[in-house]
Amino acid sequence: SYELTQPPSVSVAPGETATITCGGNNIGRTHVHWYQQKLGQAPVTVIYDDRDRPSGVPERFSGSNSGNTATLTVTRVEAGDEADYYCQVWDSNTDHYVFGTGTKVIVL
Amino acid sequence: QVQVVESGGALVKPGGSLRLSCAASGFTFGDYYMNWIRQAPGKGLEWISSISPSGRAISVADSVKGRFTLSRDNAKNSVYLQIDSLRAEDTALYYCAKKRRDVFNFDYWGQGTLVTVSS
Numbered sequence A: 001s002y003e004l005t006q007p008p009s010v011s012v013a014p015g016e017t018a019t020i021t022c023g024g025n026n027i028g029r030t031h032v033h034w035y036q037q038k039l040g041q042a043p044v045t046v047i048y049d050d051r052d053r054p055s056g057v058p059e060r061f062s063g064s065n066s067g068n069t070a071t072l073t074v075t076r077v078e079a080g081d082e083a084d085y086y087c088q089v090w091d092s093n094t095d096h097y098v099f100g101t102g103t104k105v106i107v108l
Numbered sequence B: 001q002v003q004v005v006e007s008g009g010a011l012v013k014p015g016g017s018l019r020l021s022c023a024a025s026g027f028t029f030g031d032y033y034m035n036w037i038r039q040a041p042g043k044g045l046e047w048i049s050s051i052s053p054s055g056r057a058i059s060v061a062d063s064v065k066g067r068f069t070l071s072r073d074n075a076k077n078s079v080y081l082q083i084d085s086l087r088a089e090d091t092a093l094y095y096c097a098k099k100r101r102d103v104f105n106f107d108y109w110g111q112g113t114l115v116t117v118s119s
Helices: none
Strands: A009-012 A018-023 A033-037 A044-047 A061-066 A069-074 A083-091 A096-099 A103-107 B003-007 B018-025 B034-039 B045-051 B058-060 B068-073 B078-083 B092-099 B106-109 B113-117
Touching (some): A018 A103, A096 B045, B003 B092, B018 B034, B018 B113, B045 B068, B058 B068
Antiparallel strands (some): A061 A069, B034 B092, B092 B106
């Protein structure tokens, strides 16, 4: 089955840039979606189709996808960005959805 | 506005069964795929199952195939997850989520319903 690997945690100071990676075999050939999950809350999409932002998501959130790695970038990090972030793809071979292992973003 | 509300979670003994419900509103329910995703305590997200707008196409994760059954009633704007032969590892918060049109992304989630499997 298809697997997506993320770093367990990323630490960043306020105002700096957080970079969260999502590794998967030829992930660049499919679309990647990113979710933010704050403590005790349901996940919320911050990026879909590699780089599109839903309405209401700040421009500070951006995404890219190429080769074997997709990346979520959060610029000018704020305390409110502290959360778990998950990447997700749809595996066309199995018609199954796959989530990444998740990354906890810690704002110092 | 779009709302997704799960219900039916409970404390169940191993080997038992449970039926989770998901009621949706604020969109044309019969036009969208619906999904169940679970999250074990302190763990990541795990996609469980997806059902097409008509209900004719259902996809189920290998980890629960044969024990979990997904169905929907478009007249009631609801989707259901029947869980049989419950195991301790099925303990999780179960989310219902709507799939975004033309994109394999979940754009609206409920707050989840908790299933605890314990003797």
